[in-house]
Amino acid sequence: MTHIVKPQFRHPRLATNSQGLTRRDYEGVISTLCAGCGHDSVTAAIVEACFELELPAHRVAKMSGIGCSSKTTNYFLNYSHGFNSVHGRMPSVATGANLANRELTYLGVSGDGDTASIGIGQFVHAVRRRVNMLYICENNGTYGLTKGQFSATNDRASKNRKGLDTPFDSIDLCNMAIELGAGFVARSFSGDKAQLVPLIKAGIRYKGFALIDVISPCVTFNNHTTSTKSYEYVRDHNHMIGRLDLVETSAEIEADYAPGTSADVTLHDGSQMRFTKLDESYDPTNRETILPALERYRQRGEVATGLLYLDKREADLHELIGTPDQPLNEIDERALVPGSGPLAAINAAHR
């Protein structure tokens, strides 16, 4: 099997954005996932979000680990470089890539096995370092690619195909990221494109570490009725805490909205995130109240989705460690190599 590139004929009526690109230009090679896999819907949402954001596709770097989910970086943004690294270690590779060039957009896609098991250490530290990237975890509560073992995000109540319980509590990546001080933390559902696309757009624009934990059912191994990561369960228990919109132009920003139901946050690039509360009492910018609120949803068996947490101090790794503005990979050799001159002083200091 070689990789199959989609036929590249251009439909004359396909809309182009300011980059001169059509939606099709944001696609990748044909997916080899199972028919109905949640991950393919996330792929579609990414394509849509990048098209709407009018991203120059080649300025995006697609980073992933190993798993069905991690494969999907090949299924969107053909004009971007992709890096399917090793299992669970995408965060470090993305961090390094970001260090080399702070100007690209880093889009990481991982799975719950890749993130919450083998990759949890790197995940924690990427969050802590505020690496400027959007990290999407396609969370299906199982190891798809290795055929259906439990993952660490699988809920205790949930059963696997053989009817066995997970004996352990699940790891909640959003809570963990909030606890660690992540910048932008959201949860969504692959079946809800309307919610997912704006979250992806805002996550890409956010400067710092942005996490979207997308419940993305595995139709082959974890979509049975007793699974809490099935389409049915999530549809039935989805509790949207708010709606997020990314408002880009100043014209739109001026447009009024029903006061009290919405909170606006201006991002570093001037665009605005408009958060329309659906749950009156939930304020995603208040660290003190959100964890107990999320705990209450959990106890009620609800899956809270939407933007769960936003840290308005947008600051990324580069700002924290004070690297220069120019991408490190673009600095001219002459500025990097000190040359023979300074060696005199160095030699002198070693005599």
Place this chain on the structure above:
Amino acid sequence: MTHIVKPQFRHPRLATNSQGLTRRDYEGVISTLCAGCGHDSVTAAIVEACFELELPAHRVAKMSGIGCSSKTTNYFLNYSHGFNSVHGRMPSVATGANLANRELTYLGVSGDGDTASIGIGQFVHAVRRRVNMLYICENNGTYGLTKGQFSATNDRASKNRKGLDTPFDSIDLCNMAIELGAGFVARSFSGDKAQLVPLIKAGIRYKGFALIDVISPCVTFNNHTTSTKSYEYVRDHNHMIGRLDLVETSAEIEADYAPGTSADVTLHDGSQMRFTKLDESYDPTNRETILPALERYRQRGEVATGLLYLDKREADLHELIGTPDQPLNEIDERALVPGSGPLAAINAAHR
């Protein structure tokens, strides 16, 4: 340098406990840490706690990683087997040891580098698995043994010896353990033996994963005035949320106490943990309120110490996965090796 065993003459007046052991019998070889190192105080507290608990010393397994802190398992409980494994991976070794023999007491000692950096993944999963052990992190905000680099628990406000800031937020191991559903979570200070000894005793008795994050200053690399992990800083900002006592005998349990200021929890072995609140509003058994409470202390710059969280469902890994009661390493060969009999059926099934 070979390891130096302390002179073994017995002081005739040294008190012995029910095991026929003196305090001295719970000691180890002579410490090679820096004079004044907080870790030596933790060692002393462990010796005291084990003596008071009247533990059969040889039924304790001492597990550690690599670092000044991890070395200390050699400095107490000479009659116990010790395992100084590799950097950051003690949790897995302890888990394996525990799987083999559920009847020993597992005492893990680690450092903040060993736990929060290289070891964070294994830490998270040991918590999640509820491995029955007491995990003591001797937290000094620095890498002592490799000479003073910042660790991931170092506070952002804190400076190192050269006056440099940590650019990153610190990882709070207690919060993380609470979020992950650890059983018993406490914070203490190496300088406060009165608080530490009962916490260690209770942590050993607790069935499941018990964490004590002990702030244990590194006098050589991180005890300067701008460090939040210095003796001075912790003394000044210590906010004890409560006092914990382990009450073993039923006689003691009956003793009355000022109602309202205390909450008692009966442990699986019948002993009681008596928690005397110093902060009226803090209830260590209420998952919903403690994280916001801890966040408030943090924002006030206070270091909350004491028993922070207790999950009353004492259940450990063995119960969750349903291993037999008898230690696996003691099961007789005859019960393990099925013998030639069942092979007939197996062969038949493969024809």
Place this chain on the structure above:
Amino acid sequence: MSRNTVFNEFVLKFGTVNGSGSASANFLCAKVLFRMGLPVSAKNIFPSNIQGLPTWYEIRVSEAGHMARRAGIDVMVAMNPQSYKRDAAEVVPGGTLIYDSTLERRFDRDDIQVIGIPIARLCAEHWTDSRQRQLFKNMIYVGSLISLLGLDDGVVEQLITEQFKSKPKLIEPNLKALHIGRDYARDNIDTPIAVRARMSDKTAGKILMTGNEAAGLGALYAGATVATWYPITPSTSLVENFERHASKLRRTEDGRHNAAVVQAEDELAAVGMAIGASWNGARAFTATSGPGISLMAEFIGLAYFAEIPLVLFDVQRGGPSTGMPTRTQQSDILTCAYASHGDTVHILLLPGDPGECFTMSVDAFDIADRYQTPVFVMSDLDIGMNDWVIDELTWDDSRKLDRGKVLDAAALDAVAEFARYRDVDGDGIPYRTLPGTHPTKGSYFTRGTSHTDTGGYTEDGRLHAQMLERIKYKIEGAAAHLPKPVIDIRDPEARLAIVNFGSTDPAVREGLEELDREGHVMNHMRLRAFPFAQEVRDFAEAHDYLFVIEQNRDSQMRHLLMTEADILGPKLIAVPNIDGMPLTAAFVREFVLQALRRLPGYGEASRIVAQ
């Protein structure tokens, strides 16, 4: 049936789509042939994905007992339009291709027989549910093989009945589909095909089993109680089989079972747990593949230096890196032999079939306990995941586990001084104690830092050197007690020989026969363990040239033979194979013939008399 029909020697291949339920239908065919008394070798060639991609299943039937994969397909059941082109190309001239003729296709081959069966249409006629339509397709092509290839009706039906024992409602429709296929072929296809199966008696006393199941059973029979692992193809089923059999054969009265199986968060944790459990006296193991071994390297060095028994199964797949996860290789030999930084040398066992996966799995635990060191069982995807015909498993009930030198409380009371790392017996193997054994004697400190013979920390370089020399001596001493090479002296005068190990053996043995027929008689040694026994050196001594056949690029076993068995490089002719497929005799024959041409004096015929 024509007069030229070849009986019981053919390759039958299925080209299907994965996730479509074809796997069990194909395995059913293999089992039917096996029950008909025919040695079969079944190779599952599957993609690293779950659903929708081409997947193949090859069954070689050989009454003569040739169990290597063989290229050139006699009967191709081509059920996947995606792979039609490739599938048609693989059929030998005069061979047969069976496809679903519901839609018309052309295969551009005049030299093969193309048989169309309107499978989809037949399904549509009999079933309405789309999932059923999909599933029963598979049974229809199986049915057609009754008529076309001679699968025995009764055996097939018997197997289907057994297979659905727990879901008896399914027996009827499956038989129905089977009969639809059988009858359609019988009634509509009249040109006989060139090969055919008929009943024989060559599989008495044999079973059909994968190496992973056998190895899992071996661990169970070795008394392993702790299995800690992380999922990875192709090793996953090893632990799954251990657990499955343990839950039956180790059941306690209260319904639990005497084993703990823990899926770790990654391979570092998996091996760390196994080490902890083993240190604490349980028999523990982990199973993984190449990437996992890389991740375990640091811990393996700890086990080596702190002398902790440890059993690791490396079910090798195509490397390097993530490589070809669903293909076979033998390319972790050097990595495992020297795993971890610093001076380390590890014991490797090299099973040649699932039968040895069972016996060597048991041995591995005894060896690990005896020598207090990591032991690798180097299986591979071909042995591990494919069904091989092997002798029935047997067990000697008088066999006792060898737990090595462990002092219990009574023994500790008897010794004057316990020193964990002292060579008391002159064999380099020290005594160990388990935590919790004795109130005051026998405790020691386990560490990866340099230590004295009592386990105390030391920075005295001479003591460190002594410690390392003793460990080296200990491991060298193991060589004589590991499974011996299997040596086949086909001609005492032969100056040439083939050396191999592991899953390549059927191909090598078949290749040797072919070479023999062409006048090149060679002797044969199959390595079964590292470090090498004296027999390996002696065998090399007795020959001029050894062809070292292995499934890796860099001839890794040849390296070890040079450096660790002191065999001169020029004597060792590298025969590497790295396409990820189970080896064929044709490869062996061709490569050896080519190499022979370059060997002065051996080119024409190698039945050369000792000089």
Place this chain on the structure above:
Amino acid sequence: MSRNTVFNEFVLKFGTVNGSGSASANFLCAKVLFRMGLPVSAKNIFPSNIQGLPTWYEIRVSEAGHMARRAGIDVMVAMNPQSYKRDAAEVVPGGTLIYDSTLERRFDRDDIQVIGIPIARLCAEHWTDSRQRQLFKNMIYVGSLISLLGLDDGVVEQLITEQFKSKPKLIEPNLKALHIGRDYARDNIDTPIAVRARMSDKTAGKILMTGNEAAGLGALYAGATVATWYPITPSTSLVENFERHASKLRRTEDGRHNAAVVQAEDELAAVGMAIGASWNGARAFTATSGPGISLMAEFIGLAYFAEIPLVLFDVQRGGPSTGMPTRTQQSDILTCAYASHGDTVHILLLPGDPGECFTMSVDAFDIADRYQTPVFVMSDLDIGMNDWVIDELTWDDSRKLDRGKVLDAAALDAVAEFARYRDVDGDGIPYRTLPGTHPTKGSYFTRGTSHTDTGGYTEDGRLHAQMLERIKYKIEGAAAHLPKPVIDIRDPEARLAIVNFGSTDPAVREGLEELDREGHVMNHMRLRAFPFAQEVRDFAEAHDYLFVIEQNRDSQMRHLLMTEADILGPKLIAVPNIDGMPLTAAFVREFVLQALRRLPGYGEASRIVAQ
């Protein structure tokens, strides 16, 4: 000064307690001797702990230029009662031991000169603060060496003044302590000691530098901008030096500097970050020691197979496992050469002194970029952390960085088709592109799974085999372009030779001279890179026997010479050393002489004429 005084050839050793401030006083002595024009070699022998344990500092002075460590101490400054016994035992007969006579001691040696200086009492007389009393003790013993050993007064004072430039208040009391020691010794000790230093001129154009500083500088001069690491002895100071120099030499106008140094959470992350940065076009590196290499193994295989430039510094220490973290070894050779599962072979550079740490560090980045593969710089604790006398660092300003085959936007516009993994030039080296370069051309997918030449996923075993063969060919092609071995033909007729690499070189060269004087003339080859250049084979060809000297147990380089340079095993005589100390000429001489006795025909004198 007696008539028999030996000038400028001696070993001075300090036995102190770590964490007591003695390290800088001892280094001061080394610098003084160096500034007096004397070649010095300084070995810091320190424990793996922070405070309170014995630590030593050895300074060998050799006007003749012998810079290996030498056993047998001429002057021992024994300041640590814990180690008195060992320290006294090391002094050569007729040598001198200086101790603090504030409390009376006996050293049980009549054959050495014991000099007591009441250091603690002198301190107590002049200072009251306890920390000061502790610190100035060190300066007192330094002062005594002015009188006793001939350290130059002016040079010492000058150095102290420079050292405390930023804290001028400290100059005065330090000089005071110095003078107290000097004067006490001058006034109270009248028996002269057997060795003495005097001014010379042998260090013109030389500097005193550690390999880690030189390697850090090399990375800076190579234009590295991303350093990602995890602390581990003995590699930590490499990155620290990179950062320190970068913050001065790479300062931007707004006070930042053109480099990112990130302390990762562990070694897996450190190498992952370096790979990510390198993939994205920055020059990136990581530095570690053995345990780190083990942890990096999986990622190294990814970089090898996905062909990503990567520079790794392995500053080797005593293995295996955590081993002897503060001792030196060369025992990661095999681990690094074959790091990661599957078939992998990596480029190793083998610096022989800090000067080469600088040049090879620069080269490593060019080589990694050129061959798009991991490159290991195999330093060790001895080179990395000890101060060596080397030639001044120089830099050729006309040198341009070789960034290898990277296509920019213009180049992409010019090519018809970009295929990431295609061998366009016949050298096995493909072209790469950086993310973000071109809107529509040049993007590709990087993966550790098997891939086609355009980077697409494949499970076609033949394509996988081709890919691996090309990579092998590419790496083999590098051999001719790596640093060549340094060959010293001391006698064109000699049939014997010594082969070594890395930090053992001073001992080997001194040993060769000694053997020469005893009638055993041997040639010498110092390896500087792997895979081996043709010169290595030729040199082996030209000799009967090669003594392969290396600081590991298993003669790992000898393995590689057998398997990768096709040198016959029996020609290669293993000379392993694993006590963790820098090598001595005496070891070389004795081992070689012993081995010679076992070589038929070479035992008596090896100045043997070619047959």
